Amino acid sequence: MGGGHSVGVLKRAVKLDLQVEPEAGQLAVKVQLHNKSAHNVPTGAPFRNMYLKLSAFDVNGKLLWQNFQKHPMKEDPQAFFVYALADKEGKPAMPPMATQVVKNTRLQPYERRALEYRIAADNVKSVRAELYFNLLSPGMVKKMKALPDALKAPKRIGWSEVQL
Numbered sequence: 001m002g003g004g005h006s007v008g009v010l011k012r013a014v015k016l017d018l019q020v021e022p023e024a025g026q027l028a029v030k031v032q033l034h035n036k037s038a039h040n041v042p043t044g045a046p047f048r049n050m051y052l053k054l055s056a057f058d059v060n061g062k063l064l065w066q067n068f069q070k071h072p073m074k075e076d077p078q079a080f081f082v083y084a085l086a087d088k089e090g091k092p093a094m095p096p097m098a099t100q101v102v103k104n105t106r107l108q109p110y111e112r113r114a115l116e117y118r119i120a121a122d123n124v125k126s127v128r129a130e131l132y133f134n135l136l137s138p139g140m141v142k143k144m145k146a147l148p149d150a151l152k153a154p155k156r157i158g159w160s161e162v163q164l
Contacts, residue, residue, distance in 0.1 A: 004048055007155050010133050013037045014050075014107065016158035018129045022121060027164075029054065029117040031129045035107035042106055044083060046094060047137045050106075050157075052079040052129060054117060059125045067117065071138060078115050081105050082137075092139075124164060131158035 003009060017032040031052060035041050042048035051072045056065040068075035073082075083106055085098035093099075107113060119127070132154040136144065141152045 004043065004045075004133065004135050007157065010155060010157040013039075013041050014131060014158055016129060016131050016160055018127065018160035018162055020127045020162040020164065022164070023118075025121055027056070027119045027121045027124060027127065029119055029127055031115045031117075032112060033107060033115070033131070034112045035110055038109050040083070040106040040108055042081060042083070042133065046083050046085045046098070047140050048083070048133075048135060049137060050081040050131065050133045051154075052076075052115060052131055054079070055128045055130075056119050056124045057126045057128070058123045064122075064124055065119050073138070077105075081107060126161055126163050128161040129159060130156055133157045 013036060015034040015036055017034075019030045019032070021028045031054065033052070042050050052067070053072075054067040055063060058064055067079055072079040082103060083101070084103040085093055085095070086100050086102045087093040087097050088099045090100075090102065092102075134141075134154050135151055136147075144152070
């Protein structure tokens with residue numbers, strides 16, 4: 001079974017729905033994620049992670065807004081799904097040195113989770129939501145330069161776009 005190495009399996013694991021409603025000069029955006037599997041997504045490996053990228057475009061396709069510039073881990077934590085471990089001092093660690101869970105924002109089995117945003121409506125003609133899965137954490141990607149790009153690159157496993 002391919003699991004996190006199979007884009008097809010990943011695409012079937014999580015359903016993404018996007019709703020956009022004009023509201024008082026803004027756009028009320030709701031992204032609904034539904035884990036359709038009997039496993040956490042991403043799975044228990046602490047280096048696996050997933051993130052939502054939300055973007056707004058004008059009529060010519062120019063990017064007007066997005067939920068993060070570099071990485072959602074710090075810029076939009078609700079859009080970053082991860083299982084993070086630490087040692088007894090609270091420093092990031094992998095098994096067997098890890099002694100505690102410091103973050104668990106993964107989608108639980110069959111969970112439905114809504115992420116909500118408000119975006120200035122000025123000139124926005126489309127809103128796009130994209131869900132990406134990573135086999136490796138950003139730190140591991142930097143350290144493991146010899147790995148094939150296919151193992152290091154994010155995989156788009158879901159997307160939706162609403163035209164206004």
